[in-house]
Amino acid sequence: MSRSVRVVWDDALVSYDFGPGHPLAPVRVELTMALARELGVLDKVERSGCAPATDDELSLVHERDYIAAVRRVSADGMPDLSCGLGTTDNPAFAGVHEASALVAGATLAAARAVWTGEAEHGLNVAGGLHHAMPNRASGFCVYNDPAMAIAWMLSQGARRVAYVDVDVHHGDGVQAIFYDDPRVLTISLHESPRTLFPGTGYPSETGVEGTAVNVALPAGCGDEGWLRAFHAVVPPLLREFRPEVLVTQHGCDSHALDPLAHMMLSLDGQRRSYAALHALAHETAGGRWLATGGGGYELVQVVPRAWSHLMAEAAGDPIKPGTPTPQAWREFAHARTGEIPPLTMTDGRSPEFTDFSGGYDPGDAIDRAIMATRKAIFPFHGLDPQP
Template structure:
């Protein structure tokens, strides 16, 4: 197993909790860590601490508008002032919305950024070749407002640190089923940050952006690539588009480092989207990214978490597969040698978390897709995705 991969501690980021009923819940982190421990693939005590709070806060303040940060701070109080509550909706933080304010919100959001910054700095400075911060990936946050469960944009903060400290050329790859809009718009005019997002088309899914004509602007034109996939896309079409796009982007852009976001909500079980992929894509995409980093970025790869709302059946397996690939763990040999990936570790889950959902949990690393009902219009969907890819790649050298 490769010891040059860092696990970034998520304890402080675990305070990023809107409510126990909110779909974006840190139980996902606990279940993933529990699965990895049962597989003998994780020693959390050996993990890397996040960046110092003051350092992360300064970077957050440098990329987000001052009035927005001030409002987040005010709404983080146990009993916010009426003036702060009145301003919440303007900044995307209204109670009852997708991203409601909660006590300690500022501190928890900075902690998420601190983990992602630590991962980026460790890899770019040579302390490690790869680093994973699963609590990160809050890719919808904008400079002036919250959006889509995201308060501060930790991915943008990490990329900003890479640009400011190392003048690195950064290839950002977003595999969440929702378009990585916040990160895209942060760097839309920056020729040294290439943003690539594969997602369900915004014609049908939040945030309603990420179309092929979004290619960057000004000196950043050409450093933005969007793959807007059709609803009910399955594994083969998803992976074919992803493989060609990331290879073309890396060849043209020549990055110094890859930063990837690993929302795992393109799975058929996810309740918040319409893509019909299986766990196979979450085995294959990390494999492709590691190869890409080795061949085009000197091995430098930083991975972040993201969305994923089937907390028990999907997220732990997907994120564990990511860590296994990043570390080259021996478990991969048995996973790759069985059609269903082989059995999950005995005894999982036994995490001290909320009650298990009704119905059986997965018993194997991958899904038995032969037992799934075939998607109608498979050929038509795949052909539409192929044509979309051709259009998206027109501006890539």
Template sequence: MSDNPKFIYSPDLLIYNFGPQHPFNPLRLKLTIDMINDFKLLAPENLLEPQAAGEQDILLVHDRHYVEAVKRAGEKGEASEEDVQYYELGTEDNPVFVNMHAAALLLVGGTLTGAKQILSGKADHVLNVAGGLHHAQRAKASGFCIYNDLAVAITHLRHQGMRVAYIDIDAHHGDGVQWLFYDDSEVLTISFHETGKFLFPGTGTIYERGSRNGFGYSVNVPLEPFTEDDSFIEVFETVVPEVLAKFQPDIIVSQHGCDGHEYDPLAHLSVTTRTYGYVAKRLHDLSHKYCSGRWLATGGGGYDFWRVVPRVWTALWAEILGRKLAGDVPGSWLARYREVAPKSLPEQMEDPEDLFLPKPRRVEISEKNRLTAEKVMNWQFLMKGDPQQASLAK
């Protein structure tokens, strides 16, 4: 059966831009789309333009007073004192830019367009690399995220009767999505991230397991700094297949932030392209196993946008297409960017095994991660929506 996958893209997505000094640089999208095109992986029938979300869509998850504040700040191009204080707009992480409301609506619309496409049966797999803004909260911007595209799309899917499994492998905890569905037994959230002891946003402990009916439906696997591929893959395998088998989702929504890469400047995990390729393949398999192929994937974090992001998300799109890429980064892509890149660009799509020396505490780190994953799984019998168990959560 053909999957008929869709790639969401429009150059207008590049308007979401916090300025040249900010790590969330739209170049990350541009470099990715160029690499995908240079591989000739984007046939016209695969390309889908994002439809901007409407205000009624974002009001499914965001408070009106917050949305009004985003609009006002975006019209003026500057934040008031209240915006900073109450909404975290105009901070170092979330600077205000002109038309930010419209730019964020388009980005949310990309993921929502993907969800609708899957619901209509027109596509099984959809990728929105511009999406994945997992930190945005009900009434607050956070971590470069103004509106939460994932939560809007998940709410829409939920209203159409879908049981949603959300899987987040960004180096940062998927807190915004988790809190927005914390009480909900129809939305399972699983986040793998660097432990909040050392990294923004500080949450995502194993003890955050959901509340009321949602108790047992929030799963967190905080990882040690310097976690490498083998350990990441091991804990992913310990947790994801079994939890999905219990939950029996109708659709997988996944966030593929690649800021856990060894090269990433903002986090301290040490995985390589091998982890990202592995996770993409497994989620692809699992979407067919449990969800008749329904799989909505997004980008997310990733701040080494020259060396990491384009290769990881191009490989993700190739996986979605069921294609295996040749080993080399396209020569045309290298020719275009070699001169302007501040760093020397990798010439292979996959990192070499000796990308860096083994971390000195590799064994201890792996053992600690293994124990974390085992603890998480020992509790998963609670995931039954059982009212008696649910009452324990209060």
């Protein structure tokens, strides 16, 4: 299915590090790349390095005063709460600008490859920092790399870009940046803002012409309910919108083991979402697909396996779920973290779901969430909210 895949990586991407004990530990992407390498996934893709995003590139979505403030914090490591650096979520550290600009530059490099046709798919698993706002850091995110990549493609002439965010947290930064721009369709499936940061992402947040789409799912939602909601909302909207490029954020913190949220997905359910988005990129966007990582705070058991599956799916050669994790990777992961790594690439689940077209149950919390979104959004796109 995939003609060419560009994975952008630089070992310096692990310098995006808020310090010991912070949930966004860079070892998660280090272990991901190590696992993908041992599984042979990286042999099936093109690999390239990257350069830090320039101030002009960052200013596509961020205010110049904010970039200057991040640079000042970066020079001396001193907090500046006016720009959101120096909080528990976003500690200040020397070099924060350089580390954050490199993450943004990696996503931009992948976007350039896709937009120019150098590659059909582009990936940056270190990216997906979707909470950063134009004038402040938020939710572990300093520069909003998915938004910057979208803005860059718009500057190059893109007329329709779709963004699908499957992180357990609402993709509030990307939504805010494009809320009034009908050229960008943002779709976020996340845990209800009633129970999880950032407290936004209600179905009533519809943007201009229904181009902001929010599926707010109840805490405790598992594979079957999540997949039912995804297929009830995402494919019909992408088919109607017909984006020139599909951009996706793959936070894997919807997993049952994630310590910062309350969803119950398995690795196998997440893997099904990657396959669905890959197919939709080919069906609706001519195969042009830019994918990033995102949240995910179970550093050994979940993140490396999830994003190795993502890269393999993009490469057109999915990893069989029962595949053993390589012994060399297990030893490396144990040496780096002290944890006992997983033995296989599956959680042992075979998730299925009932398609929403078969009927709506008003007594079911997931169906109510689906209908709230469809009623708020589908009429804008000439679609019937009813199943």
